Amino acid sequence: MAEPRTPEKLLTAKPPVFHHNSHSPNASLQLPSPIITRRTRTASTSARALENPVVTGVVKSFSRTKGHGFITPHAGGEDVFCHVSDIEGEYVPMPGDEVKYRLCAIPPKYEKHQAVHVQISNLTPEVHHKWEEPFFSGSSPAK
Numbered sequence: 001m002a003e004p005r006t007p008e009k010l011l012t013a014k015p016p017v018f019h020h021n022s023h024s025p026n027a028s029l030q031l032p033s034p035i036i037t038r039r040t041r042t043a044s045t046s047a048r049a050l051e052n053p054v055v056t057g058v059v060k061s062f063s064r065t066k067g068h069g070f071i072t073p074h075a076g077g078e079d080v081f082c083h084v085s086d087i088e089g090e091y092v093p094m095p096g097d098e099v100k101y102r103l104c105a106i107p108p109k110y111e112k113h114q115a116v117h118v119q120i121s122n123l124t125p126e127v128h129h130k131w132e133e134p135f136f137s138g139s140s141p142a143k
Contacts, residue, residue: 001113014037037085049104049116056100056121063095064135071115081106082115089120091128 060079062069067084080103087093101115127137 007043026087036054038085045104045107046116049102052102052104054100054102056098057115058090059097059099061095064092069093071101075127080113080115082118086114086116087118089124090132091120093118093120094124094126094128096126108122 055073055075057071057073058081060070060072063083064084069082070079071082072079080101082093082101088103093099097120099115099118100121101118104111104116106112106114
């Protein structure tokens with residue numbers, strides 16, 4: 001028989017952590033849960049993020065369809081999660097792009113960080129797409 005779901009039990013339960021598909025090259029990366037977007041971030045959290053210094057890194061992966069990616073910091077350490085709502089500028093990031101960003105602590109324990117105010121500072125030579133361009137999941141649009 002299932003244990004009753006009392007408010008006390010719900011408050012002590014750990015939030016789920018979602019893992020990438022194990023067949024993905026980024027299988028070891030974890031998505032924060034809940035994902036904090038620019039829209040859901042509190043004003044105080046945003047203000048604290050703006051107090052943090054600007055740091056640099058390289059885009060490890062970014063999926064426009066999933067709405068997130070990861071940045072490898074130049075200073076080393078764990079890869080940093082980046083949500084699509086925190087990308088500033090007209091181009092969709094691609095792996096290898098150099099970026100500058102600020103770190104924002106992720107609740108509930110504020111032990112991990114995500115990249116906010118992300119700006120591409122050096123584009124890779126590949127063709128970059130603008131956000132307003134239609135997105136096609138295949139290799140080329142239908143004619």
